[in-house]
Amino acid sequence: MDSLLxxxxxxxxxxxxxxxVRSNNLSNADTTGFRADMERAKSYAIxxxxxxxxxxxxxxxxxxxxxxxxxxKTGRKLDIAINGDGFxxxxxPDGGESYTRAGNLKIDQQGxxxxxxxxxxxxxEPIVIPPNQSIEISETGMVTVIPxxxxxxxxxxxxxxxxxxxxxxxxxxxxxxxxxxxxxFAADATVRLAPxxxxxxxxxxxxxxxxxxxxxxxxxxQVRMMKTAEKLAQAGNRxxxxx
Numbered sequence: 328m329d330s331l332l333x334x335x336x337x338x339x340x341x342x343x344x345x346x347x348v349r350s351n352n353l354s355n356a357d358t359t360g361f362r363a364d365m366e367r368a369k370s371y372a373i374x375x376x377x378x379x380x381x382x383x384x385x386x387x388x389x390x391x392x393x394x395x396x397x398x399x400k401t402g403r404k405l406d407i408a409i410n411g412d413g414f415x416x417x418x419x420p421d422g423g424e425s426y427t428r429a430g431n432l433k434i435d436q437q438g439x440x441x442x443x444x445x446x447x448x449x450x451x452e453p454i455v456i457p458p459n460q461s462i463e464i465s466e467t468g469m470v471t472v473i474p475x476x477x478x479x480x481x482x483x484x485x486x487x488x489x490x491x492x493x494x495x496x497x498x499x500x501x502x503x504x505x506x507x508x509x510x511x512f513a514a515d516a517t518v519r520l521a522p523x524x525x526x527x528x529x530x531x532x533x534x535x536x537x538x539x540x541x542x543x544x545x546x547x548x549q550v551r552m553m554k555t556a557e558k559l560a561q562a563g564n565r566x567x568x569x570x
Contacts, residue, residue, distance in 0.1 A: 331559070335552035341366075342546040346539065353535045360429030361528035362498065363392045363535075391498045396428075396527040405432040407464055408526040409488075413518035414496075414504060416487035417445035418453055424511045425503035426489060426496070430525055432464075440470070445503070449484040450514060456483060466519050488518035 345366040355361040367390055398408050407430035409415065414426035429442050438455045439446050446453035456462065459472035468486035473479075489512040497507050506512055 331552060332556040335549045335556060339546055339549035339553070342542050342549060346542050346546075349535050349539050349542065352530045353532065353539070356528055356530040356532045356535070358429075358528050359431045359525050360396070360427055361502070361530065362428065362504075363528065363530045364498070365390050365392060391496075392529055393493050393496075394529050396529040398521060398524050398526050400524050402523050404462055404464070404523065405434070406430055406523055406525050407432065408521040408524040410466070410519045410521045413488050413490040413515060414512075415442065416448040416489060416512075416514075417442055417503065418448055419445070419503060419505070420501075423505075424448060424487075425499070425501075425505050426491075426512070427503055428526055430520075443502075448487045450487050454484040454486070457481075464520065464522050466522065467516070468518070468520055486520075487514050488516075488520070489513065490515040490518050 348364050348366040352363045355363075395411075398410075407415075409428055409430070414428060415430060417425050417427055419425040425445070427442060427445075432440055432442050432447060434456050435441055438457065440454040440456055441447060448454070454470060456470070457472060458475050460475050460477065461473045463471050463480070464486070465471070468488050470483040470486065471480040472483055474481065491506065491512045495507055495512075496504050498504055
């Protein structure tokens with residue numbers, strides 16, 4: 328009876344955690360460059376006297392899928408997508424470096440080149456865009472502008488593009504990626520961009536919906552198991568009283 332209750336309770340807790348991960352994926356299905364998360368869990372037996380019949384579920388931190396999303400041509404000069412492997416470098420709130428696949432760049436009121444509010448980095452410093460009549464971003468990540476009065480193109484800065492081993496990358500709560508060891512990744516000159524394109528999320532809405540429905544049925548089953556454990560406990564108490 329206790330084993331059943333332990334198993335059902337821990338199973339229901341794991342399902343709720345998995346539902347949070349799947350729901351977050353669904354809510355970001357249209358977010359540019361978003362990387363889907365996957366829930367992880369494992370079971371273990373609770374040690375006790377006699378037969379170890381109680382089993383619990385341990386929910387580990389979610390892992391991240393890094394397969395590419397669909398690429399869409401937008402025609403917007405400040406839109407870029409990573410063509411193949413690699414990441415764009417941005418400045419994190421603590422002043423360090425973080426990484427992203429999002430490429431919907433904007434220029435704020437101070438002239439900072441940003442993505443989702445985070446300054447986009449060159450090597451060692453954020454990129455600031457001067458007044459201009461047009462702007463271009465090349466396949467190699469070089470940002471150039473034509474001055475307001477016309478004339479030759481001026482190089483503003485080189486986007487810092489990196490291509491680390493995926494095993495060395497972890498996803499943070501703000502959706503940005505960082506190195507597991509806390510160090511900055513070196514720039515990789517082989518990373519290429521697709522100008523005037525955006526990469527969508529790698530979330531499959533259909534797969535996530537199917538998973539959510541499956542998890543809902545699983546949660547209902549765990550609740551029924553808990554109710555069964557309660558009925559067994561009540562029946563056992565009656566037997567003890569009557570005995």
